[in-house]
Amino acid sequence: MSHRQRRVLLLQAGSAPAALRARFxxxxxxxARHLAPRVELEVVRPYERALPSPSRFHGVLVTGSLASVTDPAPWMDEAGAWLVDAARAIPVLGVCFGHQLLARALGGRVELNPRGREAGTVEVQLTAAGARDPLFAGLPARLLAQETxxxxxxxxxxxxxxxxxxARTPVQAFGVGERLRCVQFHPEFDQARSRHLAELRRAAGEAAAWGDVDPAAVRETPEATAVLGRWLDHFVGAR
Known part of the structure; x- marks a missing residue:
């Protein structure tokens, strides 16, 4: 089956801040920068309309959001239940908010991190199970990733x-069964996006509240970005 015949539903759980949207x-x-060359993407916003049948897709990816699952809206509960059901048949990848939404839908606990916000370029350590998992296999045991x-x-x-x-976020990634994977970090971010976000927060006087990330300290994170390709390769089958 060709790459274009593989269809991925992108469940958009929110929007980027206006200043970031204007630039990126x-x-x-x-x-889409990472996925569209290899699969056909369909975007659905679950807070605007009902989700389609998962049988139409070869995979589902859930984005980040400025919303919080600790203040749940009805659409979050509905989307979480839909995703858990979808993962019985097709691969599902949750990113940041999506990671938390799925954890909650599956019976985990999500809360405000008592160790504070995590932002900028940080180091993430794979567990022994992570190093063996298709999502991470072959990547360094310690890799850099963008967070917010x-x-x-x-x-x-x-x-x-x-x-x-x-140390700050003990659950950076988890898996359930063969099809469901979740990552707290942002594999779709690059240095430019993460750096611009840090600059915007400094300009708005919000840097301290967001970990006071030095924009100059933001680095590229190719290993974290590679997770998206691995998900397509090993879970969606878009080779």
Missing amino acids: GDFPDWF HEDHVAELPPGATLLAGN
Whole structure:
């Protein structure tokens, strides 16, 4: 089957801040840079309309959001249940908010991180299980990733396997079964997006509240970005 015949549903859970959208486009554009050359993408916003049948797709990816699952809206509960059901048949990847949404839908616990917000370029450590998992296999045991979040998965869902973590956010990635994978970090971000976000927060006087990231310290994170390609290769089958 050709790459164009593989269809991925991009569940857009929110939008980027206006200043970032003006320069880089919105969340679907950020993922499309990595996915669109290889698969056919369809974008759906679950807070605007009902989700389609998962049988139409070969995979589902859930984006980040400025919303929080600790303040759940009805659409979050509906989307979470839909995703858990979809993962019985097709691969599902949750990113940041999507990671937290799926953890909650599966019976895990999400809360405001008592260790504070995590932002900028940070190091993530794979567990032994993570190093063996198709999502990370062959990547360095310690890899750099872009982050921007204040909530975290405080307790894994029943049956979940921890794939990666660090001191500030112990659950950086987890898996459930063969098809469902979640990452707290942002594989779709690059240095330019993460650096511009840090600059915007400094300009708005919000840097301290977001970890006071030095824009000059933001680095490229190719290993984290590689996770998207690995998901297509090993889960969606878009080779």
